[in-house]
Amino acid sequence: MRSGYSPDGLERAVYSKLLDNAQTDLDRCQSELRRLQDLSREIxxxxELLEAYMAGISCIMSPIHKLPQEMLGEIFQYLCCGDIGANRIHTADLRRLPTLILSCVCIRWYGLVTTMPALWSSFAICSLDSPSTSSLVDLFLARSRSHPIDIEIDAYYTSMPVHLLASLTTVESTNRWRHVAIDVVECSII
Structure with a gap:
């Protein structure tokens, strides 16, 4: 290139043929790479399906499945009813609701959790203005059935919605109150 050499017609045809052959080989390589990438994605x-399948089988074989329902229920009570507010109804933070988390593990645990009113009878309300608060409070009140309830309400500098107050102060609910703590600095009812 630097010498200023320019191939004549015959040489130009040879180089052109070499370029065409190289391009054909490159296209074939690209096509094969795409095929192998598709195959790699399929594999x-x-x-991933096999790993999920194996995890499911391993889960079924887990020693926790050998525990009697009563013992599992005792463990759940320790976790969910250890203190008032173990279940903290907070803005979209389900990690603070062990009763709900346990009910999502498997169908067996769901069945056990939903039939144990004690697990639903102790909760704290930390987010009064969240859209999900009222429905979660209603869920806890309904599933606690006639079991005595322990409630803690943190109402710092916020407004307590009337429908939430109504759910908590119905005759059915107030007759079951065992322990109620309301922390208020400045609160209004809307």
């Missing part, structure tokens, strides 16, 4: 998806 990866199959691998």
């Amino acid at each position: 990866e998806a199959q691998k």
Whole structure:
């Protein structure tokens, strides 16, 4: 290139043929790479399915499935009813609701949790203005059935919605109150 050499017609045809052959080989390589990438994705998806399948089988074989329902219920009570407010109804933070978390693990645990009113009878309300607060309070009140309830309400500098107050102060609810703590600095009812 630097010498200023320019191929003549015959040489130009040879170089052109070499370029065409190289381009054909490059296109074939690209096509094969795409095919192998597609195959790799398929194999990866199959691998993930097999891993999930194996995890499911391992879960079924887990020693916790050998525990009697009564013992599992005692463990759940320790976790969910250890203190008032173990279940903290907070803005979209389900990690603070062990009763709900346990009910989502498997169908067996769901069945056990939903039939144990004690697990639903102790809760704290930390987010009065969240849209999900009222429905969660109603869920806890309904599933606690006639079991005595322990409630803690943190109403710092906020407004307590009337419908939430109505749910908590119905005759059915107030007759079951065992312990109620309301922390208020400045609160209004809307």
